[in-house]
Amino acid sequence: MKYADYIEQIEIDSLWSGKKHIIWDLDRRVNILSGVNGVGKSTIINKVVKSVSMNGDVQNHLLKGVRVKTNPADATHIRFDVIRSFDRPILNAETVNKMDISLATELDWQLFKLQRKYLDYQVNMGNKIISVLQSGAPDSAEQAQQISAPKKKFQDMIDDLFKDTGKAIVRTENEIRFSQIGETLVPYQLSSGEKQMLAILLTVLVEDSLPYVLFMDEPEVSLHIDWQQRLIDLILELNPNVQIILTTHSPAVIMNGWMDHVTEVSDITS
Secondary structure, X not given: OOEOOEEEEEEEOOOEOOEOXXXXXXXXXXXXXXXXXXXXXXXXXXXXXXXXXXXXXXXXXXXXXXXEEEEOOOOOEOOEEEEEOOOOEOXXXXXXXXXXXXOOEHHHHHHHHHHHHHHHHHHHHHHHHXXXXXXXXXXXXXXXXXXXXXXXHXXXXXXXXXXXXXXXXXXXXXXXXXXXXXXXXXXXXXXXXXXXXXXXXXXXHOOOOOOEEEEEEOOOOOOOHHHHHHHHHHHHHXXXXXXXXXXXXXXXXXXXXXXXXXXXXXXXXX
C-alpha cells in the first residue's frame, strides 16, 4: 500500500439529493470549514470519511460521488482519524458490560480504545530504542532520546493543560493514569472537556509522527476558550506531519493566526 502525505482536493457531486456540488482545494496543514447551522459542514466531513474504507482505501470509494485527490497522486490509501464533539451516552453498552469495565459515554469508549493503541505505541517505541542502542552508533543515546521525545511532549502538554485542577499524568504507569491530591484517577473520571482534549492529543500521538489526516467535527464544543485557542498549535507541535480538516463555530479556534485557513461552505459550492 502506498500512503498519501495529505489530501489535495475533495470533490462531492451532490451534497443533498442532487443539490450543491462541492470542490474544496485543501492546504497541506490546516483547513477550517465554517458556515451557519445546516449549511452542510458536518455532512461534507461525514461524506468524505464514509467514502474511504476502514483501511483508508482512496481508490475504491464506498460512497458514490465523492472523490479524494491525494498527494502523491498515485497513493492508494490515507491514514486518518476522526474526532467528534459530543460526549453522548454510550451506544454499545451491552458490549462494554460484557467487558466488565466502567464506561458511561462515547468519549469513554473512545479513550478505552486509545489506551490500547497507546500501549502498542509504547511497545513500538521501546523496540526502536532497543534497536538504536544495540546499533552501537556514537549518537545512539541521542537517537533514543529523540524517539521518546514525542511521548514526553504529550505528557508535558497534558500536565500543563490540567495543572489548574492539580491533575498530572502518572509517568510510571504504562496506561494513562492521573494523580490529583494523592488520589489516582483513570481517564473516565475526567470532565468532558478534559476527556475531549486527551482523546485528541492521544489520537495524534499514537500515529507516531507519520503523515495522516485528522478530521474533526466541532472539536471545541466541550473545551474552554483557552484550550480552543491552543488546539491547532498543540496538534501541530505534537505531529508536524498531520493535516487537519475541521468544522467549527468558534472564533477562538482560529485566533492564533489561522484566519486565512478558514473556508466558507458557500465558497466551495456551485
